[in-house]
Each structure stands twice: as C-alpha cells, then as structure tokens.
Amino acid sequence: MRYREVDGAREYVARLEHGRCWRGQIEAFADEEGIDAAFFMGLGAVSDATVLFYDQDDTEYGSVEFDEHFEMTPAVGNISWLGDERFAHTHVVLSREDGTAVAGHLDTATTFAGELYVREFDATLEREFDEVTALDLWPL
Amino acid sequence: MRYREVDGAREYVARLEHGRCWRGQIEAFADEEGIDAAFFMGLGAVSDATVLFYDQDDTEYGSVEFDEHFEMTPAVGNISWLGDERFAHTHVVLSREDGTAVAGHLDTATTFAGELYVREFDATLEREFDEVTALDLWPL
C-alpha cells in the first residue's frame, strides 16, 4: 500500500443546500475554501441520482440513473485535484421507502438535505493517470 | 453549501453495549460527556432494526421494521441538539447472511455488538425547523 502521513488542517461541518447537486456543491465549497486534500463523510437525502460503475475490463465508467427519492446512507469521499479542477470522489449508498438500497460512485444527485464532516489535510493531492487501472489515482 | 469551520475537541473509541438500543446509547453517552457537536462512524451487528425514510412530498417519516439479525455496514452519523435533547442522527446499512442489504435512517436497533469512533467539535450545533424541507437542520 502506498501512503503518506499527513498533518490534519481545518475541519468543517456543513449543511448541503436543497436543490443543488450533492457533489457539485462540495467541489464549489472546496474551491471557496482552497481545500487541496480532504476526506469527508456525510448523510442526507436526495431526490434523484446518477451513479457510476467502473467496468474493470473495458476501463470505462457506465452510469445508472435513478429518478427516485432516496436517503443517503452514507456518503464517504475525498477532495483532491483532477487536472485543473478540484474533484470530490464520492461513493454513496441510497435507500428507498422499503429499505432496499442501491449504491455506487456518485456522479450527480439533487440534494434534498445533507450533513457533512470534512477533514482537511495540510497537503495537496493531485490525481495522475494510472496505466494499470486506467483511473486517475494519487501518486503517493 | 452552508458550513462552519470547527475546532476538533475530544475523540473517543467506544464499544456499544449488547442488548441496548444502538442510537439511544450514543445519545446517553453524549449526555454523560456533554457533547454538543460531533460526527461518528461505526460498525457492528444488531438483532433487529427500525429504519425510517423521509417522504419528501408528504414531509413525513415512514418506518420499516426488520425482525432479523444484521451486520451494520456501516453507521455514519452526528450528534447535535434537537429541542431540549441531544439527538444522534444515524444512517445505517444492514446486511444479511446472504450479503443482501437494507439501509435507512436508524430509529431503533438492538445492539449485538458495536464499535464507534466519535469526533467531537468545540461547538454547539442546534437543529431548527427548516421551512423548505420540513426537517430540523443546522442553521449554519
């Protein structure tokens, strides 16, 4: 495993804004605060969602759209640089009225409500193309 | 996104008590230690569970009861004030013997075993009624 010891920096609690994209507003917050490396966890509810699945053979993302109301149970992710933009890599579990759940890599979701804890690190993490997986990973 | 930078305060590792309510004992712990703002993550097993789903149209919670044994994979939540009581807002995924899973906002669950990390903040978070969602949210 590749790893880097990091110094903890700022910590935030946040309330996601109703009607805006879950992932997009985390990225806008990271831009606003100048966060270059962080992990987060959160919970909430969304009114629709597009989740991605990485095809490990074809090395391409496929997507599934859900036009449903969900609890988000939970979201776990991180913030780092991908090219010239900050990217919130976000994995989520989404549950329905009957308790059944779907999950995946979150592309977009319209926030109904959301609560987040963000732990920033005194570091800059930048994703680089990895030949083995064809994903953009941290060169730790 | 509304947010507040917070100073980290106390940190805890905990072992949930067998036979007691998962959420209730987190709230009792918060009362005992005087925790007014925290996030937590945990894992364990429960012997039954009632999970809630917020109906975004009717703005009411519905509940589903599961009289089953589950792994808790995982629990993510936070502690703050709701009216005059501390409330542990807790979202969970619960898995069965065959790996299938249900998920939702945890109301009650009888703990079989459980392990928790709690990160307190030097802040007081109090929920207030939000007109848009009809939920009690933080006025950050």
Place this chain on the structure above:
Amino acid sequence: MRYREVDGAREYVARLEHGRCWRGQIEAFADEEGIDAAFFMGLGAVSDATVLFYDQDDTEYGSVEFDEHFEMTPAVGNISWLGDERFAHTHVVLSREDGTAVAGHLDTATTFAGELYVREFDATLEREFDEVTALDLWPL
C-alpha cells in the same frame, strides 16, 4: 456504552495496491507503521470479495463468496490487536453495474483500486474474548 477518550495521533491518506487483498494490505501497513489503534474509512473497487456474517445464535461466522467486480461504497473499519496480530475489522458495501449492492464484514477482496483515510490514536486496543457474544471485543 463503554468508551475511552483517546488522543489523536498520526493521520494518513493511502492508495491501496492493485491486485492485493484489501484487508491484508491495511494490516501490513499497520505493522509497518506500528499502529496499535485506529479507525479508517475508504472507497474504491474490488474484483471479488468474501464477506462474513456472524450468526448470533450459533456464534459462528458464515461466509459468502462473490466472484464479481464491485465498487466499494464505502469501507469503514478499525485497527487493533487480536491475539498476537494486528487486525483490520472492516465492514463494506459493494455495488454492481446496475447499482444493486451487497454488504458485510470483509474477509478478503482483491483490490482493483482504493483510497483510505486512517486516523491513529495514541492508545493500544486489544481484543479479548467476550462471553456474551463469543466475539473478540475491546475491554474498554
């Protein structure tokens, strides 16, 4: 609830290695860095997985093997001593191409890619046999 206030120690961000066992490499990392107590959260993808479910009546683990590609959405766990070895107690949710998900206590999984945040505590946590659950738990 039994609990212990702990002092935060080192923090790490990590990139799990492609092709190696998800849990095994967290334990190898803990050995390398001498981590005796930590919690972690992470996300990624695996190419197969064996998850366990604890039978609360028979007090035995059963296992289910999945020979499939999955997103890991997410992994939450902790590091402590179990006998004379460091053990990464790891619960995961695993999602498929169509968004459906399975979950459980992770035994083994071949990492496709993975990202982790590890929070170490200035403490040593050692699991001991618990008569009530027949599990190895922390005597906090």
